[in-house]
Amino acid sequence: MDQPRNATIVDVARTAGVSVSTVSKVINDRYGVAARTASRVRDVIAQLGYESSLGARSLRSHRTGVLGVLVAEFEPFSTELLKGLSHAARDSGYELLAHSGGGGPHGHAGWERRSLARLSGTLIDGAILVTPTVSEWDQRIPVVAIDPHTGASDPPTVDSDNLSGARTAVEHLLGLGHRRIGFLAGRPDLLSAQLREQGYRQALTAAGIAFDDSLVRVGGFRAETASVPARELLDRPDRPTAVFAANDLTAIRTIEVARELGLEVPGDLSVIGFDDVPEASQYEIPLTTIAQPLHEMGERAMQLLLDLLEGRDVPRRHITLDTRLVVRASTSSPD
Amino acid sequence: MDQPRNATIVDVARTAGVSVSTVSKVINDRYGVAARTASRVRDVIAQLGYESSLGARSLRSHRTGVLGVLVAEFEPFSTELLKGLSHAARDSGYELLAHSGGGGPHGHAGWERRSLARLSGTLIDGAILVTPTVSEWDQRIPVVAIDPHTGASDPPTVDSDNLSGARTAVEHLLGLGHRRIGFLAGRPDLLSAQLREQGYRQALTAAGIAFDDSLVRVGGFRAETASVPARELLDRPDRPTAVFAANDLTAIRTIEVARELGLEVPGDLSVIGFDDVPEASQYEIPLTTIAQPLHEMGERAMQLLLDLLEGRDVPRRHITLDTRLVVRASTSSPD
DNA sequence: CTGTTAGCGCCTTCAA
DNA sequence: TTGAAGGCGCTAACAG
Numbered sequence: 001m002d003q004p005r006n007a008t009i010v011d012v013a014r015t016a017g018v019s020v021s022t023v024s025k026v027i028n029d030r031y032g033v034a035a036r037t038a039s040r041v042r043d044v045i046a047q048l049g050y051e052s053s054l055g056a057r058s059l060r061s062h063r064t065g066v067l068g069v070l071v072a073e074f075e076p077f078s079t080e081l082l083k084g085l086s087h088a089a090r091d092s093g094y095e096l097l098a099h100s101g102g103g104g105p106h107g108h109a110g111w112e113r114r115s116l117a118r119l120s121g122t123l124i125d126g127a128i129l130v131t132p133t134v135s136e137w138d139q140r141i142p143v144v145a146i147d148p149h150t151g152a153s154d155p156p157t158v159d160s161d162n163l164s165g166a167r168t169a170v171e172h173l174l175g176l177g178h179r180r181i182g183f184l185a186g187r188p189d190l191l192s193a194q195l196r197e198q199g200y201r202q203a204l205t206a207a208g209i210a211f212d213d214s215l216v217r218v219g220g221f222r223a224e225t226a227s228v229p230a231r232e233l234l235d236r237p238d239r240p241t242a243v244f245a246a247n248d249l250t251a252i253r254t255i256e257v258a259r260e261l262g263l264e265v266p267g268d269l270s271v272i273g274f275d276d277v278p279e280a281s282q283y284e285i286p287l288t289t290i291a292q293p294l295h296e297m298g299e300r301a302m303q304l305l306l307d308l309l310e311g312r313d314v315p316r317r318h319i320t321l322d323t324r325l326v327v328r329a330s331t332s333s334p335d
Numbered sequence: 336m337d338q339p340r341n342a343t344i345v346d347v348a349r350t351a352g353v354s355v356s357t358v359s360k361v362i363n364d365r366y367g368v369a370a371r372t373a374s375r376v377r378d379v380i381a382q383l384g385y386e387s388s389l390g391a392r393s394l395r396s397h398r399t400g401v402l403g404v405l406v407a408e409f410e411p412f413s414t415e416l417l418k419g420l421s422h423a424a425r426d427s428g429y430e431l432l433a434h435s436g437g438g439g440p441h442g443h444a445g446w447e448r449r450s451l452a453r454l455s456g457t458l459i460d461g462a463i464l465v466t467p468t469v470s471e472w473d474q475r476i477p478v479v480a481i482d483p484h485t486g487a488s489d490p491p492t493v494d495s496d497n498l499s500g501a502r503t504a505v506e507h508l509l510g511l512g513h514r515r516i517g518f519l520a521g522r523p524d525l526l527s528a529q530l531r532e533q534g535y536r537q538a539l540t541a542a543g544i545a546f547d548d549s550l551v552r553v554g555g556f557r558a559e560t561a562s563v564p565a566r567e568l569l570d571r572p573d574r575p576t577a578v579f580a581a582n583d584l585t586a587i588r589t590i591e592v593a594r595e596l597g598l599e600v601p602g603d604l605s606v607i608g609f610d611d612v613p614e615a616s617q618y619e620i621p622l623t624t625i626a627q628p629l630h631e632m633g634e635r636a637m638q639l640l641l642d643l644l645e646g647r648d649v650p651r652r653h654i655t656l657d658t659r660l661v662v663r664a665s666t667s668s669p670d
Numbered sequence: 671c672t673g674t675t676a677g678c679g680c681c682t683t684c685a686a
Numbered sequence: 687t688t689g690a691a692g693g694c695g696c697t698a699a700c701a702g
Binding site: 006050051053055056085086090095098120123282 | 385389390391394408409410411414421425431433435448452455457458475613617
């Protein structure tokens with residue numbers, strides 16, 4: 001039934017007794033093939049289980065029916081987006097190819113430029129960039145960014161209201177009675193991270209609390225990079241009574257560090273995160289956090305990309321969705 | 336800075352004043368290039384922001400450093416696996432390309448054969464197949480299946496103990512006092528679905544309860560396909576007091592259908608699922624379910640694939656992990 | 671050490 | 687209506 005080696009268009013042509021170009025025409029529904037010939041070719045295709053190679057085809061035709069989703073890695077944030085993206089792409093006629101290009105031997109920064117250069121123009125007709133590390137790239141294909149990078153260029157974009165979300169987070173802590181509130185910042189190059197820091201500062205200022213540099217550390221959005229800064233924040237006499245971490249993963253890591261130091265959460269320390277990834281509610285101490293509508297963000301980004309691809313009018317190039325405070329068990333009043 | 340059109344190897348060669356093959360040798364760290372030449376070429380590559388096209392390269396070299404993850408769509412089950420797969424692939428030197436091939440215009444069955452045929456031999460060096468719909472495929476590249484299809488061939492496989500998990504689910508319901516227990520089955524072609532049905536039957540038999548055909552419907556593992564069969568199960572006088580759904584998504588849909596019918600869960604109807612995807616604990620009525628170690632399944636599958644690729648000895652070709660009952664709020668005693 | 675040549679699988683003119 | 691020829695971007699012999 002199945003060939004040890006995949007059938008190529010040449011195998012199909014030979015078996016059907018026609019030329020390669022005729023087979024190609026049949027595959028691509030081109031005019032100029034006799035009905036009988038076409039049907040014979042189709043029979044052979046089915047019989048051989050032939051599928052055209054995506055790599056070879058794209059090299060030549062530059063239209064593949066495949067959209068790329070470029071992420072650094074498949075972690076909770078990007079996989080939640082992926083669900084929304086996949087949902088919106090269903091029945092669009094496009095397949096999805098999600099590529100994780102970060103973390104490898106090529107280091108971190110610029111992974112999506114590399115991914116895009118490797119895939120675009122050949123394998124994919126358009127792309128969604130998730131938290132890109134740079135702001136400029138090849139413009140051959142339509143691109144939509146989710147949670148974009150700071151910078152000059154501005155591709156169509158989907159994000160959530162990070163500024164107001166961050167303010168809400170800190171106001172929640174203030175409302176509980178906290179005055180000494182630490183901030184574990186995100187990736188400095190991302191607009192979202194900057195806005196969350198800005199929201200933190202605004203909320204403190206509005207409450208009449210002076211900004212204290214020593215209460216801010218960079219957590220980098222990843223658990224691995226958050227341990228050391230979290231410890232710096234907590235392992236000292238004048239430690240904060242509450243920490244706002246720029247995302248859930250680093251918030252959870254903060255709680256873990258706190259517990260290693262013998263602190264109880266939320267008794268000795270309140271922690272609030274950002275994102276509301278599944279891990280937030282599933283953690284042993286369910287995490288209070290600012291929820292982003294991740295599925296919807298994915299859906300909207302995909303709709304935007306599809307509009308761009310079909311040449312439809314795009315009313316808004318920048319879509320910002322609302323966030324929402326979700327109170328769980330990791331925050332309480334101090335004392 | 337960035338070219339409007341991506342630089343190709345020819346652009347690099349011309350700019351550096353060398354031949355295309357010399358550039359190729361530099362890119363691939365081949366012997367026989369003068370250090371000065373190589374360094375000049377590298378400068379040009381950096382300056383032009385050149386990245387080799389994955390499509391073109393793979394067409395020729397048949398070694399890409401990319402592994403495929405083939406899924407029907409990005410839903411909660413496959414994205415949880417993806418987290419584990421991605422984690423295990425980190426630092427392996429391979430990038431991941433996750434392809435969702437199902438659902439499109441080409442219908443459902445056989446999507447992964449199609450995906451594999453399109454990607455293998457060209458774009459990817461190996462693949463993970465998630466709940467494949469067929470049991471035979473092109474053997475050119477190493478393949479590991481997660482939650483495999485029933486059938487003759489047996490690729491290396493990772494799954495969980497579906498039989499015992501299903502028995503545990505039904506025993507939980509029996510232990511609560513239920514005697515009339517419905518079953519919303521999964522996709523009949525998957526081994527996991529068959530085993531879950533078998534576990535359901537075994538547990539009933541062990542409890543001395545006769546199997547009742549009318550209490551079994553096929554839910555197909557997807558919310559969309561579960562509505563009608565769930566309603567058939569519940570919309571009648573002699574409805575069951577509890578339902579075991581073959582996965583969480585169809586369990587949740589069952590609860591939704593029950594509520595539409597005016598039934599309270601778990602007061603009027605207990606529902607237990609399978610998988611423990613994030614959605615299970617996040618649902619309004621947190622779902623009692625049988626947890627599969629999805630992250631670990633992904634990690635083990637990736638390790639298996641990496642072993643296969645590196646030609647390492649593979650001690651076990653079939654890995655089965657344990658399941659675990661997680662009691663939440665969707666089950667209680669009848670009455 | 672470097673460049674020339676051939677061809678991976680496919681699609682697209684252009685002739686026949 | 688069909689097929690032959692060229693080339694997409696790249697790598698792998700083989701010459702020079």
